Amino acid sequence: MATAPVKRITDIGPPHYEKFLHPMIKKNYGNWKYHETLAPGVLCHVAESGDRIYTVRAGSPRLLSVATIRLFADLADKYSGGYLRFTSRNNVEFLLEDKGNIEPLKRELAAAGFPVGGTNNAISNIVHTQGWVHCHSSATDASGIVKCVMDALYDRFTHEDLPAKLRIALACCLNMCGAVHCSDIAILGIHRRPPKILHETLRKVCEIPTVIASCPTGAIRSATVNGNPSVEVVEEQCMYCGNCYTVCPAMPLNDPENDGLSIWVGGKVSNARSAPTFSKLAIPFIPNNPPRWPEVVNAVVNIVDVYARNARRFERVGEWIDRIGWPRFFELTGIEFTRYHIDDFKYAGLTFARSAHLRY
Amino acid sequence: MATAPVKRITDIGPPHYEKFLHPMIKKNYGNWKYHETLAPGVLCHVAESGDRIYTVRAGSPRLLSVATIRLFADLADKYSGGYLRFTSRNNVEFLLEDKGNIEPLKRELAAAGFPVGGTNNAISNIVHTQGWVHCHSSATDASGIVKCVMDALYDRFTHEDLPAKLRIALACCLNMCGAVHCSDIAILGIHRRPPKILHETLRKVCEIPTVIASCPTGAIRSATVNGNPSVEVVEEQCMYCGNCYTVCPAMPLNDPENDGLSIWVGGKVSNARSAPTFSKLAIPFIPNNPPRWPEVVNAVVNIVDVYARNARRFERVGEWIDRIGWPRFFELTGIEFTRYHIDDFKYAGLTFARSAHLRY
């Protein structure tokens, strides 16, 4: 049966957000006056008009089945006029006009297993990536570790009792799709072995000059292998960044024995008080230990706890460490300082202790 | 007349300092308790024993004739038991046991043209270098500019009325023998033209690989000139550092029309309050204008005056700028911000404004 070709729709862009705005939001758009926190995960924004919109924020595993999305839709219909949104950290927010709906909604969310919290000085959701669920490049899983760490930090999500915001992120390889580089605590999957070159594949699918150019340290050289042009890796020069693998499938880095995690601390994004800054290396390597990654969980929980006990009010992790100094951070957390902590990349010199400011 | 060979004395090292110490210093060595300033340039150090030694500090042009050194020796004999010293900024210090000698000494110094001052929040002597008096590499003179600037800042040497210490240094080329890189205000001689290659000389006295390797930007390439091996300079890649000239006399950079001065601000050495830090570019270029270099003098005096008017107590120049921000520094001093101020050397990226911390 031949059908007349329908005009194919393209380039329409996303739906315009206005269609999805709660009427009260539309009405008071741009005219909010202040906000209050009613409970962890429950905010009240007050408009110049006097209108109040209540936000209930629930934690989400981000990896959602359509079943769960439909559950959220149903809850929205029931409590928030059908309006909801997701946050930049993958939580779901219901936007309520009626204050009386807060508690019932919270109860239903709890019953369905979705905790309410993540606001203010709580630990919010962990920004993360694909891991073994969908990415070829991953040195570890993402969702699994996030689940384990959040299980352990559950009370920190539902309570706002930290000195300041604490943002955790996870990325499963150095591409850092989770943008972990500016997090209070970052969990980063790392490889620790140079790529294993699949010469046959390489010959077929990769351009040798591109492969050579991809290496930030110049570790890749052209070479003749079994009479064919290929490449070789100078192992001492490779720091396992995986960029060659990104441009050429014949350079895989996966190595179950040597892949694992590293932990980074003290980064932030906001301009509040101190300027945005990168996270710094805390623990160079923890082996992959699925399904519950206990060493990673302990490491993160330990840092959070030490921070919670020692930081002053409104001090983010990095601001706290700035005040007490890195030596004390290592002392308090019991983390070992190693040769790997000392920078040797391009700006290395600037990270050395270039003053006699010393604590003993 | 043949004389028997005398044993040649070598490797004896400098005279031991103990021979040159005032008896009161020897007695109280390591047992000083505190100090007071009696007047600009006049310090009193009090020992645990109760002893007091009075220091009178006089400014010096550093370039001294034996006649002047003998004058200092005579004054020392008359007032300080023959004991004196020089400071790390080339001032001369007389060490007096008798407080009553302070005024007569000051009078004689004044009569001889040597001002007393330079202590605490005065501007002390300008650390400087050889310039046209003795160095082949110089883009400017040293002693001449120092003389002119200190003439203009004379009252700042004899009075302690600045918010904090203000250290000025001058170096006549990028080798920075004056170590200007960490000064509150640095005056730096600069070339602005690539070396002119003297191919004949080069062939005779320089090693081509050494010359090529000397260039930090890789601007020097081997070339054949008139059938002989020599080098050429890729002009766009040259930033006139002079390192090639240092290793090879056949690469002079002097160019009267284009040599001149640059002004740098906000560096410091001490660990007091803020960590030691480098000086930053304030004025990229001022032409040489001997004998009185009025543009340089005005530039320095202007920065000092603006600083004096605006900084808070105990704020060094760099600390003041840190507080008010660079945009306001340029605004207050009336100095133009240009493309040259924006770093493009190896750590360039780190010097960009990487936050939304902005003043308007």
Next chain:
Amino acid sequence: MADGNGKPKAQMLDELEKGPWPSFVKEIKKAAETSPVCHDLMGQLEVSYEEKRSHWKHGGIVGVLGYGGGVIGRYSDLPDQFPNVAHFHTLRVNHPSGWFYTSDALRTLCDIWERHGSGLTNMHGSTGDIVFLGTKTDELEPTFKELTEAGFDLGGSGSVMRTPSCCVGQARCEWACYDTMAACDDITRTYQDELHRPAFPYKFKFKFSGCPNDCVAAIARADLSIIGTWRDDIQQDDAAVAEYAASGLNIQKDVCNRCPTHCMEWDGKKLTIENKECVRCMHCINVMPKALRPGKEKGAAILIGAKAPILQGALLSSVLIPFVPAEELLDTLKELVSRIWDFWGEYGKNRERIGELIQRVGMANFLDGIGLDPVPEMVGSPRDNPYIYFQGKDGDQGT
């Protein structure tokens, strides 16, 4: 991996159903109830957990007709064992600004994805897209068709403008200094072509935050970071300040002492802000939202160049235009973007982000190239090295 009933036996993954935090394994199992794909996903993931390695192959190029991006191709390296995930491509669906939805819109998306894919999603991907996680090549076009009919379009992947994103902004935040959602939507729409058809040296990301709190992490994650701010004085309500003090806030310690420029004074009664020295960090406003608010002269700063570490190390965005009034923002932005893209197109190397290009050619040359004058707000501090490339041939350059 699969027991007699074809159900995934996933002992390790089962462990991840335990614990209070919502479980992604439960989500996969929920989806598995209607989708055989999810069985095989569980199976392969269990193998990964056992072997501690990914079993996905390096992606191939798949997509929908006429688009160069929006789909990430993915193939299993155990296709015999898990044939249902032999292809397991994702679609990146462009989310609406601010991630606002109605329940109906969500259901529409669910229905489409249940019909054509695994029924698993990410709400949302790190760049902001709705991620439809896992389908076969021949489902791509039908999914796309239904999506567009429902008013949705694909987001970006590859060397394109990536899906822009923004904070909730004026929709629900009192601090938003410009309309982030409108800006995000406008830019997305204006540059549809650049979003769908790769013509750039590499990816290019926009993120819009309404104030310096930067709730969408623009400064760390976007090639062009638009961060709201204000130009005049902080709006101050003295009575409300007094209330905060009365209610026990230690204004000296928790507000004044934490101000990065120490430009606030509190004498126990009155709070005085030396606004000329305020750097608009937001701290005091964050702590006392009822008493302090951004000024009235609102707008945004435009920063450029952030990215993740590969190749030459991570970059934060840095100031390009210190302030644009809110009314002029979109015009200024578009004018600027076209010059930036021209310059990048001409000088950028393959896989060179704009931030890396600026590092390579030098900020001053980049400014020249896009016709912007240098201003001191662009630098944290001027250069500290004397390696200056002076320009021109005459005697007075550099003065």
Next chain:
Amino acid sequence: MADGNGKPKAQMLDELEKGPWPSFVKEIKKAAETSPVCHDLMGQLEVSYEEKRSHWKHGGIVGVLGYGGGVIGRYSDLPDQFPNVAHFHTLRVNHPSGWFYTSDALRTLCDIWERHGSGLTNMHGSTGDIVFLGTKTDELEPTFKELTEAGFDLGGSGSVMRTPSCCVGQARCEWACYDTMAACDDITRTYQDELHRPAFPYKFKFKFSGCPNDCVAAIARADLSIIGTWRDDIQQDDAAVAEYAASGLNIQKDVCNRCPTHCMEWDGKKLTIENKECVRCMHCINVMPKALRPGKEKGAAILIGAKAPILQGALLSSVLIPFVPAEELLDTLKELVSRIWDFWGEYGKNRERIGELIQRVGMANFLDGIGLDPVPEMVGSPRDNPYIYFQGKDGDQGT
């Protein structure tokens, strides 16, 4: 340049006799009264002033027998016009620690230099030497002979250990945490051979400061910077603090608020220092010398690597050993220095300062090389990039 009487006519330089600050031109003229060399120096300098350029040629290698350093060769490029400065070499004479002299010692130096050279000096050179400014090649050996007979020796130049220098230290400063003058003298004497006979890849400088005020700029100008500090609590005299307060010092504003770690509290009566957080910056001590003093457990921090910008940019020294008790300082230093020089000798390239070598091979490898364990005090902060070179071949490296 010379008028009928052979006297230098130096119109431009004459301008520099004017003004209140002591004039170097007057100095040259004073010396010219007894030294014809100085006439020609004036003459050539006047030409430089007119032409705005140096008239010295790139130095040749001259020196005294058996020494490879201590003399800087210098030749005029206008030898016909100014024959007396055709040669104009300088001698670097090693100053006594702390630049202390007796009047007699100075006169001895003057007499020698009047006999053999221009009679012009620098008191002192930037590295610290007594600089004898300008003589002929054949005067070098006789000058040296008289100097050594008078108890003076040459300082360093070329690829040697350069003349070490130190602050006045315990001789006249209450803050000196170790004996800088003794240390400087000992190191100078111990390494005579390294000072006089070039055997290094490049120059190597030591500077000794008695406390973190660093009055000899060690951290900016020395390859090895030894900076005094203390380990225990600041010594505090409460009565004296009260006196400062009474005499009008604003302790809150000028002391506490300027403390970099904000570890001081002043309640109007009592000053409390949280010494565990103090970074020994010296500020509070500097402001209240009668009330506060460094602790009793004194010693020094050893930092490494400072230098001027050529080749790869200026460096500040960075912490190598955070604390050595004063009593152990010299032993530790010598042990350390020998390992550093061995490493530098083996791996340093020609004209590569130690700081540059460390940058090139990496601090961790350098530490390995000299057998020192990494400690967190060595870094301002740990690395922020994930480009880690893991060592070893087994499965558990890096843990």
